[in-house]
Amino acid sequence: TYTGTGNCQGGTSVEFIIEDATFVTMAPASRAESMLVRDGRIAAIGPAAAVRAAAEPGAAVVRLDGATVIPGLIDAHCHVLNIGYLAAGADCSQPAAPDIAAVQTRLREAANRTPARSWVTGSGYVEYKLAEHRHPTRADLDEAVPDRPAVVYHTSLHACVLNSAALREAGFADGQPDPPDGVLGRDGQGRLTGVLFEGPMFRVFADRLRHDLADMDAAARGRVVRRAGQRLAALGITAACDADMRCQTLAAYAEADDAGVLAQRIYGLTVHDEVDELIRSGLQGRRSGRLAAQAVKIWADGGMSSRTAAIHGTYPVPPFGSGILYFTPAELTAMVRDFAARGLQVCIHAQGDRAIEIVLDAYAQTLAQAPANPRRHRIEHGGAMYPALTTRAARLRIPVVSQPGFLSGLGDGFAEAFGDQADQLYAFRSWQRAGITVAGSSDAPVITPDPLTGIRDAILRRTAAGQVIGPDERLAARDALALYTAGGSYVMHRETEIGSLEPGKLADFTVLDRNPLSVGPEQITGIQVLATVVDGTPTYRTGSIAFPET
Structure with missing residues (x-):
């Protein structure tokens, strides 16, 4: 059931204890038997006796009959x-x-x-x-x-x-x-x-x-936002980066935010040619706990599945050629410098190795005076980020937001287009070993937004036809889950608030019927989402789960 309860900020005080559950906190050396939620935040998590002692007398108790509680899942690059x-x-x-x-x-x-x-x-x-x-x-x-x-x-x-x-x-x-x-x-x-x-x-x-949204009234635009939110909430997603934010779509989100019906925390990557309009609109920055527009999106090249990503060499399959570059190196560098100077996080779509090389050149010049990359400028996708490029990205501290689910959804086409180099595509393990922060995402509606599919594919790396692409790049289950929790929170500048279950953090969590770290990888996509909770309030739940009313 999609509850669509939206924003509880400033609402009635609610306190409850979650017990009889397996907790996957994704926090260092953290074990838990119970969790206390108070006023939309995690007030305590740990041994059951200590959590009960921290609760107010008469606090409600939610027993989950052995279900698994994980941090709310984050899709760090989709088109909500x-x-x-x-x-x-x-x-x-x-x-x-x-x-x-x-x-x-x-x-x-x-x-x-x-x-x-x-x-x-x-x-x-x-x-x-x-x-x-x-x-x-x-x-x-x-x-x-x-x-x-x-x-x-x-x-x-x-x-x-x-x-x-x-x-x-x-x-x-x-x-x-x-x-x-x-x-x-x-x-x-x-x-x-x-x-x-x-x-x-x-x-x-x-x-x-633009035409269709303008033709709708506020109620109809709200239905579009709610339809997307319902889909994501049912998949356990509590936060998402919208990687195609336009001022008109941001206005639709703002309407939904005002109405209290945003089911996820939305972090907007505003399309580069609308940044001036964004600044004039007054919507730039963090608008509320559910809506922020603090980043800019630039396309450096085309797509892997459309065979238009900019590569060195030529594709052996239609439409042939070497892909599309949107900007010259000088143009791209000037854009990055300008947006960074305005305090924006820069997020650049780059799939082919030729495009990634140009993007890293632009970041290197921009970060010459800020080598720690404090704004966390990102590469989106990074499909053909081969070893030498990986070393450069790690040195520049550039996070990569990528899509493990592409491997099962589109991987056979990648293998056809990249041949012997296919095993080096989406090299998640090599990226992590180099020290790069990697966040998981779906790029939906390109593929399914289901993060469990992405977690499975990061572990198995198996295409629909059964080919394993890059067997040495397979991740352990915990590292795969980290892509959609800790990694996602970092690239959207919210790691102190979400991404793990720890005292003081926001009560964003997902309840699953089984533990994704203890089942076989092939079974992960069969795990059922029982509830999705944002600010301590369910945005989705099945009939078997009951939480106190706000």
Whole structure:
């Protein structure tokens, strides 16, 4: 049950003891039998007798019948509002839509429920998972939706397909050249196929999201936020970095925050070209305990699954080439310096080794006078951060926010695209051994936002087809869980408040029916979330768990 209770700050004082549970505190040398929650914080945790002695007389007792309590799970890079937004469209993912005919069917169904002023939208396809092993085209979409604009987004959100009506409305025409930051798909005669890569795709998505949010009233925008929050809360997630924050989406979060219905702590990475607007809006900084916008997001290159990440060499698979770089080294360095000077944490999407090299160059120049990296400037993803690049990132103290769940969800495509170098992709163990702080995330809606999938994949590193990518990079279970607890709290500057179960920290925790550190890795994704708690108040719980009312 999603409770949607939202923010309890300043609410009624509540105190309760949790007993009969296994506690995984993720704190150094910490063992616990019981935990006391008071006014939204952990007041005590440890031996049962000591916790009861610290409680007020008559404090409620919540017995969990042997369930496991872990720190609230943190997704340090996803697209929270996009999850709610795209969920209203057609699910064109695989295996739900195994071929292009199924994609067409789902678009027809979506057209029947889409308001007349909005484009028909689908998302989630991967061309190498479709039976045809290709992208859909404008002609395919025209067959499904002939009389109004339609778009289907690639699961990476680095490519999309438009039908003919959408191409016209978005201003694309046969014969126009590729823009500097992207590629337009073409057939053998040079006619647009409707497939857009990188920059053109981003502009289409941003325009549609902006239009559709503006067309909604506050209640409808709140439903989008709540839909995303409900999905994440049911997966045990108590905090998330939204890696595609725009001023309009931040305003929607602020509305939800004011209404007390934010189910997670949202840390916004504002898109780089909207930072000036963010500062003018007055929403910069920590707005409340649930909402902050203190970071900037820059894209250095394309995506791994769209084969547009900027690499040294060339891809052996379509669309071939060496990927897309969004900025020259000088441009990127100037941006990093400017944003850092404004006090913002800089978070740069970099997947290919060529892009990561340029990003590290920019950080090295920016951090020459601040070698400890006090703002914790980050690399997002870091897929092809090979050993020499790992050494540089560690020396610069650059944290990496990455996605273990890519290995099962997209790993077979990575193996096809990177060949012999695939074992060096997403080298979590090497990164940690080098001293890099690594945070776990999903990049949802690119893949499932389920952190248990990410924890399993960090341990097993097994693709959907059964190939193990980088067996030497497998993590122990505790280290995998740390990606989604301590690692996530560090990269969002909240390690003193969340990420472990310790006295004085916020009472953000997740209740599971089994301990992820004691079951086999293959069993981790079968663990059930029984409750998700933020500020001591459940945002999700099953009927078997009862907490005191606030």
